[in-house]
Amino acid sequence: MLEANPFWKEKKLEEFTKEEWESVCDGCGKCCLFRLEGEEGQYYTTNVICKLFEESTCQCTDYLNRQKIVPTCLVLDPKLIQTLDWMPITCAYRLLAEGKDLPWWHHLVSGNRDTIHQIGVSVRGKIEHEKNIDLDDLEDHVVDWFDQPWMVD
16 A cells, blocks of 8 residues: 655645644744845844744744743745745745745654754754844844855655
């Protein structure tokens, strides 16, 4: 008997259960990085991360209340992900919204939540917390490691 395709190959994002939706997050932490918007609408990603981010786990320390504590925090849903062109090319939600599959290092494929950290796709070891820097100097923290094509090949 053949094994059924995984839910992300069988369903549209809008059809995911809450548990399925949450399980798709790869835990990279890139969506929690501060960005600067240029004059012509382009975005520049920094290595500065939200005060609620815990680097050792690559998770929010107060996920349920994050939007109350950080009003600019976005709560992703299937509609919103379609509009966020600044989301990393490695973002599982973005990949699925674009009709692509999850990469080999994604925990739902590899079976290991640490794979993303082991191969360097996550922000672990690359960030500074917002509380530790002068936010007036945010432009000094722009990085070029944010999106590398090899990460989704």
